[in-house]
Amino acid sequence: MAETQQVDETQPDAGAQRKAARLAKQIGAFARSHGGSAEGQLAYIGQAGTRIVLVGEDGGWGDLVAPTHDIARLAAERAGITLHDSFDGDLAGKVRTGPYEWSRMAGIQVGGPRNT
Template sequence: MTSAETATPTAQDARAERRAKRIAKHITAFANQHGGSADGVVEYVGRTATRIVLVGADGTWGDQVAPTYAIGQRAAQLAGVTLHDTFEGELGLKVKTSAYEWKRMAGIQI
């Protein structure tokens, strides 16, 4: 193969890029609604999906699901999300939980 042949994206690559762009639009909308920026972490959800956990500048959290880890990372990159390795520490401290989350967590414990 020549370098021109290897540089040509396959149909699968093009489909993955379209999916990443579609997810990135949702991530960007979330960030814009919650302070203009977002931090996040990309996590595996079994073998068939990836979850992008987002924390807006105002502390609100949300998520998006992507079909693969690579698409999740690409979507976050396209949306300008600052990615973290884990949800612990600094990122976890940014999350502001509401009464709804506290009530829901308490209900799970009972």
């Protein structure tokens, strides 16, 4: 009689595991360079995947893109960051922007660079 193996369908494949590990490493580096920890939010961006928006302790912010929502969630879990359901309230209030961001957001209305 042949032996059968049961496959755990909930585990990501090896490629997804590696991608999540790389993203977790990048999230960790971001956190270390912005005060030691970070918080985040996952945003589905269509076929491009899922955007991992990060906010550091110092208010610095950045983002990464994962090919799937599952990989993004796994990377955030491995990095040990707190995930928020939406980018509003407490999380948005922690973001600190500088002159560059303000001029880019305002664009030509206030003499900043054009948003092209």
